[in-house]
Amino acid sequence: MSVKRCTISGRSVHSLNELYDELARQLPLPDYFGRNLDALWDVLSTDIEGPVELIWEDSEHSKRSMGKDYERVVSLLRDLAKEREDFRVIFR
Incomplete structure (x- = not known):
């Protein structure tokens, strides 16, 4: 099965809503x-088939703006x- 890759740009994501849009x-x-953290957990833990690799590029930019x-x-x-086991997250 092929890996689902999701690359988030910290230079573009400054809020939870922007993160939800990008995901x-x-x-x-x-x-x-439902566009909240509980709903995010639910869909990522049960609804999205793996393997999944989420890469958050320039994550420090999001960290500063999202707090x-x-x-x-x-x-x-x-x-x-x-x-x-089939979900991997990388922060760069």
Whole structure:
């Protein structure tokens, strides 16, 4: 099975809404995706078939602009990578 790659540009993502938009553009998120962190966990942990590789380029830019939201998303993605053997997240 081919890897689903999602590349997020930290220079373009400055808010949770921009992150959700970018994820929806690159991954087959369902129409009912609720655009909140609980819903993000649900769709990434159960609805998106793997393997998945999410690469967040220039993540420091997003970190500066998103603040605590960035930390919450990073924590979610790292927890997801621990939970799913076929999900990999890379921060650059």
